[in-house]
Amino acid sequence: NAGVTQTPKFQVLKTGQSMTLQCAQDMNHNSMYWYRQDPGMGLRLIYYSASEGTTDKGEVPNGYNVSRLNKREFSLRLESAAPSQTSVYFCASSAPVRGRDNEQFFGPGTRLTVL
């Protein structure tokens, strides 16, 4: 099993450009998440999807959109990139057991720089 995979690993954008970060998991997990991590800080939740067909805002959703394409894939889109979105982006997934929260499995991250 590959676990959680993310593409691309690195990306440089100019202000105003758009791009989509891709995430896929092969663990048959219902829930998927997008986080951003800024230098010297913990992760902050951008959006999450509790199950296929549903998405909800997290702590810092402004400037982002998401799509839960199917159970495996959850993409994050920046419509008009800004320097403040320079960060490392992590995707994660989890499989709650009997309605109780469980551990989350993280991808390797995408390092995004917006000039």
Place this chain on the structure above:
Amino acid sequence: SQQGEEDPQALSIQEGENATMNCSYKTSINNLQWYRQNSGRGLVHLILIRSNEREKHSGRLRVTLDTSKKSSSLLITASRAADTASYFCATIAGGTSYGKLTFGQGTILTVHP
């Protein structure tokens, strides 16, 4: 805003010593989790403790939870150079915050051989 605050921000010890990291949070929780992040990598789950548990062990890890003080500690015994990493606590708030992990800022642990 981030719920968890970790202490210390950085910890430097010798191999074989114990490392203790503390985490405080602000609201009621369903569970508290600890993750490790090696430099430039994604996070790896270490241990989860539920709000009705007080202590949990996993190998060289010992986690305690004091809900009355809204705090948790992670103890790594007999540390190794390979334990060098950043350690984060993360909480899932009570009520309808299902799945929403809130992370602390992390403790950077350096274990010298």
